[in-house]
Amino acid sequence: MFERKIFHRLKEHLSKKQVTVITGMRRVGKSTALKYLLNETPHQxxxxxxxERIENRVLFNQNSYSDIERGLAALGLNLNQPAILALDEIQLVPNSTSVIKSLYDTYQIKCIATGSSSFYLKNHFSESLAGRKQIFEMTTLDFEEFLSFKGIDTQRIRAEQNRTFLYTYYDLWKGYYEEYLQFGGFPEVVLSELNADKKEYLKDIFNAYIELDIKLLSDFSVSDTLYKLILLLANRVGSRVDYSKIASLIGINRNKVKDYINLLEYTYFIQTVAPFTGGIDKELTKQPKLYFSDTGLLQECGQISSGALFENAIANQLSRQGTINYFEKSAGSEIDFILDRSVAFEVKETANQFDLNTLTERAKALNIQDCRLIGRYLPENGFKDFTWGGNIF
Structure with a gap:
């Protein structure tokens, strides 16, 4: 079993009474994490x-908590002693949160649960398990984890995180990073050896998302519209979301477009990036930019330019380090990303001194001193004052 970075945090939480909830997009490795925690449990x-097994859904859908407890006992769980109950794909049983609450309040039981929809989990868990749970959001592999899944010792690689360009490091790992950009970070995609198999896995993940996650939260007509919307959004990554224009292209009203984009974000398919302004109220009145949660999925959904693909990857890499915003003035002056309101990033496939000077000048106007240029390819004229995308993780 490959160990993910999140496993350490999950293991620390294993000893706490609170329910451990692992959420994230389908096929990012939540079930593997759950089984890892079970293996780390010293008792039996x-x-x-x-x-996903119907007999387990039937057990939890019973009206009587007593009958559910009897069923758990029949399956070998002793509720009179400290116990661990691991529940996979709980979004498939809407009643599961009330059952977990009853077990939590009555017995010495530690519940671990996984689910694919943050829309469902955050709303239902907030209502019924307030103070009784902690939610851990799991993403696709970052670049360091990607290399680890390839069998590479990443200790030396970790030392280069966020540092300026070094040709030796770039030369060693550029092929892996280009594969990471092309096919993304879903574990089973990364572990596949053939590109054709990688593409088939990505198609399967996309179809499962539409057919299972979206239909669970909506209806058939919505899933059809969302499919069309996703294809349209794929060609707009890194651009401001013009709800009215998108609505006219799809043939639905503007508010529906907002609702559907929210649903895509709640279910981890995309992330939106708000503008950087002086106050939160102003942020909410301006158009966000959007990025897909995985570059492999992005390529599955549209013909993406090389620059847009790279910017999407950096958006995902930076968002793992904190909160990102973008800055743009009406005159066209912009900064691609601002991390935690204190570090400005500009993303260029081939970085140069002019790009760095421009970024520094724009960031100065926002009172941001820490400026970093991010590049993808070998720079021209020996320029080194930038960070290669593979160093971001």
């Missing part, structure tokens, strides 16, 4: 239930 009074 534990039970794993996959809610």
């Amino acid at each position: 009074n534990k039970l794993y239930l996959d809610f």
Whole structure:
């Protein structure tokens, strides 16, 4: 089993009474994380239930908590002793949160749960398990994890994180980074050896998202519209979201477009990036930019320019380090990303001194001193004062 970075935080939470909730997009490795935690449990009074199996859904859909407890006992869980109950894909059983609450309040039981939809999990868990849970959001592999899944010892690589360009490092890992950009970070895609298999996995992940996650939260007509919207959005990554224009192209009203984009974000398919302004109220009145959660999925959904693909990857890499915004003035002056309101980033496939000077000048107007240029390719004229994308992780 490959160990993800999040496993350390999950293991630390294993000893706490709170429910451990692992959420994220389908096929990012949540079930693997759940089984890892079960293996880390020293005692044998534990039970794993996959809610994709109908008999487990039937058990939790019973009206009587007593009957559910009897069913768990019949499956080998002793509720009179400290126990661990692992529940996979809980979004498939809407009643699961109330059952977990009852078990939590009545017995010495530690519940671990996974689910694919933050829209469902955050709303239902906030209502019924307030103070009783902690949610851990799991993403696709970052670049360091990608290399680890390729069997590479990343200790030396970690030392170069966020540092300025070094040709030796770039030369060693540029081929891997280009593969990472092309196919993304879903574990089973990364572990596939053939490009054709990678593409088939990505198609399967996309179809499962539409057919399972979206239909669970909506209806058939919505999933058809969302499919069209996703294809349209794929060609607009890195651009401001013009809700009215998108609405006219799809043939639905502007508010519906907003609702559907929110749904895509709640289910981890995309992320939106708000503008950087002087106050939160102003941020909410301006158009966000959007990026897909995985560059492999992005390429599956549209014909993407090389520059847009790279910018999308950097958006995902930086968002793992904190909160990102973008800055843009009406006159056209812009900064691609501002991390935690204190570090300005500009993304260029081939970085040069002019780009760095421009970024520094624009950031100075916002009282931001820390400026970093991010590049993808070998620079021209020996320029080195930038960070290669593979150093961001």
